[in-house]
Amino acid sequence: MRSSRVLFALIALLGAGTQAQQPAQNWTRQSLSQLRSWVSAAPDDALPRPDNSALERAIAGGNPAEVDQAASDLALRLAQMHLLGASSAAERAGWGIADTDRSIDLRGQLAVALAAGRIDDFFAGQRPQHPDYAVLRDAYRAETDPAKRQVIAHNMERWRWMPLALGPDYLLVNTAAFEAVRWRGGQRLGTWRVITGKVSSPTPVFSAMVTGVNLNPWWNVPNNIVRESVGSLIRRSPATARARGYVWSGGSVRQKPGPQNALGRMKLVMPNRYSVYLHDTPSRDLFEREERAFSHGCVRVGDALGLAENLLQGTRTRAEIDAIVASNRSVTISLAQPVPVYIAYFTAGTKADGTFAMFPDIYGRDKRMAQLARAGLADCSSGRARA
Template sequence: MGMEIQNGAIAAGIKGRVSIVLMVLGLMSCGATDAPTPSVTASQTPAIAADSWSTGEIDSLRQWVRCAPRDALPSPDAGALEAAVASGDQAAIDEAATALALKLARLHLFGTADTAQRAGWRIKDTDTSIDLPSRLRAAISKDDVDGFFNGMRPSHPDYAALRSAYAEETDPERRKTIARNMERWRWMPHSLGSSYVLVNTASFEASLWRNGARQKTWPVIVGKRSTPSPVFSATITGVVLNPWWHIPASIIREKRGNFPARLGYVKTANGYSQKPGPNNALGEMKLVMPNPFSVYMHDTPSKSLFSRDVRAFSHGCIRVGDALNFATTLLDGAKSREEVDQIVETRRTTTVDLPTPLPVYITYFTATRLGDGSFVVEPDIYNRDKRVPATASATDTECSA
């Protein structure tokens, strides 16, 4: 009798609201060098209220589950949902559909990697602050399940390029590499900012992005295999022209104190420093971008190295080709190139603030779209790919999600 009443209510199109308790996945935030990296857990159990799922919304959810492999993700088990649908119990359907939708959303937003697999990735993922249950409730109330899941995918154009390449790639190993880099994009913040610098150490490129588009790209030299450039984010606040180089203790040990005065080196209370000038290891400019690794973007006197295809020569810092052009572009009108050149000619150390601080992301993507628009799979110079999970299964050809 109770089931007849319930079925009658559903047939009449009455949508009720139900309270459900779900086991949902959480995510730990990235920290500094000694903090744990993000991992997915299933220990949180918030109670949420969700609009009842319509038949059409259930069909959309099924489609997204089936199409998860198109994003190099596993399809979550939909058994509980199908059992609930077979029972005809709307409360059970709502509970199972919401649980499945949140699980799939977290896969798209955060990925599948655990703490060990994310080791060394120290860019904080601010997506942990997103209230997924509230977003899902709003999507169901608007009959917009597709919009909900589309909003969970990484929004960066480079992810879209990876997704397209993944769908077309037939070589199993290249397909795994692309899948691993799609996973890395899920570790990035959903929004990187309206303007930012993105450095990809695997492809030896630095790009300035403004308003969602790549504005310009510069070649870079990155850390040697023995001293790899770390993955992290910082904020660029200014440019130092004619910088002094205060030599790190590790380099002093490596060179055993061999710093000749003819190259501008001077002994200081804390070790050695190098005066501004043509031989300075930092070249004619250095960015102000404080970070716990003491890794900076700067010029270099060794211009010939930019002609190499594989440019891993530094102790970890990022050396930029055409560095004064790079600096002037970031200054965005605060100083013209002529004014920058005039300051450089003085040999006086001068700091010029950016009009607006810029986020910078030092990343590592071994499959990517280059500044010229071409798609490449690069050598894994730091041997980091093998620890990143790769779901490279076949995709349903009828998927439209």
């Protein structure tokens, strides 16, 4: 499957800029049959079945050029749903992971697939390739409870919002499951418990690039936390604030590295517009709780030094990491290769053993999606276009 996608992408790339000169698609009886099968099977992926009436009219009319046009239009519409999802912009609001798949040349890939007689591979190649999606798809088909089916459908759709190619080596944080997983070659390389944002300060959905590990980090205290707690501590008891490592000047507050530092002993270097990071914490007792939404938005990692060791394999040994931590010096170590990190939200997915699981909708995003989807259907039924 992966080799098929690479083949289609390569040939489409070589043909980029020549779409106007491409010959007719020349749909055969077999390829039309395969297209009809994929249209009928769209609900198995929790997608709406696209309207194929234009294709059926063209076939009944017997004009090959009209059949080619209608079939290609239908195939591209269905492929785009598999690749990008079928949700409105309102349903996707707050999903900050870059929508890079819109640049994929589906028309070029379709031409290659038709020429090679590989329509099935063309459609299958647009589905999310992550192992969790396959588990969700099986669970969706087997589930009989309408409410649970809807939750699974929401999460299948979220996978379509993820990049098709996540990379050979990446971190995936699922804030709903309170875990971070390092994936490599389609396999779990390690799993860590995490603490995520409170309902009042939810962890955003976004992606970034991890370029290094900061051991014994300084903490630049955000203004909202200064207003909420640290500022009052400084005013009320400056000596206590200094004992806890806080230093302040010109309205800004920082906290020195050390055992009391709110970032603990490790922070990942992962620049992003939210100023949200994966880091350690001195409050490790909270990791024993089942639901762990306690932070101001950042992702606190259980066994954070274990994650640092995992990311720095081949660069620093655990003994070297521990020696730096013991020194209380703030040291940043670059990764041998940057690693993408995806901070996502899946209320249905898999456990560490790969079996299906559902997680609490801590931020109410499933509920919001369901409400917006119902509103969209109502708009459609009253003749208004869906956003």
